[in-house]
Amino acid sequence: MVVSVRAQALGSGAGVRAEELRLGSGNPERCGSTMRRETELELRAELHECGSTLRVEGDSVVYENVLFYSPALNSFGIARSAAARIPIQCRYQRTHFVSTNQELKPAGQPGSAPQLFSLQLMSDDWVSERFSTVFRLGDVLKLRASMLSAEHSPLKLYVDSCVLTQELDTEHAPSSPLVHNHGCTVDHRSGGPTVCFFPRMKDHTLQLQMDAHELYRYSQSSIYVTCLLKAAEDQSSVNKVCSYSGDRWLSVDGNHAVCQCCHSVCEDRRPSQVSKGVAAAAESSAVVTVGPVVIQQ
Numbered sequence: 320m321v322v323s324v325r326a327q328a329l330g331s332g333a334g335v336r337a338e339e340l341r342l343g344s345g346n347p348e349r350c351g352s353t354m355r356r357e358t359e360l361e362l363r364a365e366l367h368e369c370g371s372t373l374r375v376e377g378d379s380v381v382y383e384n385v386l387f388y389s390p391a392l393n394s395f396g397i398a399r400s401a402a403a404r405i406p407i408q409c410r411y412q413r414t415h416f417v418s419t420n421q422e423l424k425p426a427g428q429p430g431s432a433p434q435l436f437s438l439q440l441m442s443d444d445w446v447s448e449r450f451s452t453v454f455r456l457g458d459v460l461k462l463r464a465s466m467l468s469a470e471h472s473p474l475k476l477y478v479d480s481c482v483l484t485q486e487l488d489t490e491h492a493p494s495s496p497l498v499h500n501h502g503c504t505v506d507h508r509s510g511g512p513t514v515c516f517f518p519r520m521k522d523h524t525l526q527l528q529m530d531a532h533e534l535y536r537y538s539q540s541s542i543y544v545t546c547l548l549k550a551a552e553d554q555s556s557v558n559k560v561c562s563y564s565g566d567r568w569l570s571v572d573g574n575h576a577v578c579q580c581c582h583s584v585c586e587d588r589r590p591s592q593v594s595k596g597v598a599a600a601a602e603s604s605a606v607v608t609v610g611p612v613v614i615q616q
Contacts, residue, residue, distance in 0.1 A: 321362070327358070339388060340387070342387075343385055345369035371384045383407065386405040387405075406450075437607060438608065440461070452613060454614050455614070462526070466548065475550065476524065478546055479501055483537060483543070483544060502561055503561050504562045512530070515529075519571040543609065543610030546608075556586060
């Protein structure tokens with residue numbers, strides 16, 4: 320991603336300095352700008368860097384970020400102009416697979432296209448992405464998990480696991496499980512935040528929601544939702560998405576029998592030669608994160 324900014328475009332005539340521009344939420348040294356010439360500044364980053372988000376929109380893959388302009392204060396403590404927050408988009412046709420750290424090598428047949436995974440906050444009507452990550456008590460967080468794969472692919476998207484953390488570092492920060500045991504939501508009787516999945520509408524997407532009030536009880540500061548998404552061809556005890564509703568487990572795909580193991584330990588019980596053959600022909604995965612999300616009273 321390359322962003323060019325005219326030095327006078329955001330200022331009040333005095334010109335914009337390189338240290339006043341930043342792309343997204345990444346390291347200023349990596350996501351800052353450089354002066355290309357007297358009248359132009361430039362910001363360069365890989366598509367997946369600096370806090371960029373990925374989503375699928377129709378026939379397009381859309382990478383989005385924000386350009387921040389933070390004017391420095393002069394010796395009198397006065398800024399020369401107002402700060403600015405400018406949305407940035409890069410769009411590619413779905414037939415073109417773009418390099419990203421969420422691109423997994425396909426385990427399918429040679430030459431098959433890779434899968435791209437994303438997790439997004441959605442608007443209340445599920446029509447568009449929600450760009451604000453600030454919620455209030457009583458709100459419902461709606462998220463959409465998506466997978467971009469080759470046309471006519473037999474693969475389906477599954478959520479293998481999800482955790483809630485107060486820091487982006489999921490390996491070392493304390494976490495609260497939301498989805499575990501290969502696609503089973505955490506039983507709400509455990510007292511922690513719960514996730515509700517909606518019945519699947521498309522093979523490459525899944526919709527889920529969480530109550531902001533339950534998240535606020537977990538943390539009054541910023542939180543992150545991190546999920547392991549995977550693509551697989553055959554539904555099984557380890558390739559499923561199940562929600563606990565009432566007194567039973569329900570699969571988003573309607574085959575509720577695959578959820579029976581959610582009360583115990585879900586394992587791949589198919590014959591070894593079958594499971595190995597399916598794995599060799601089907602799966603890839605990626606870890607994706609939404610956040611920081613802030614819940615306000």
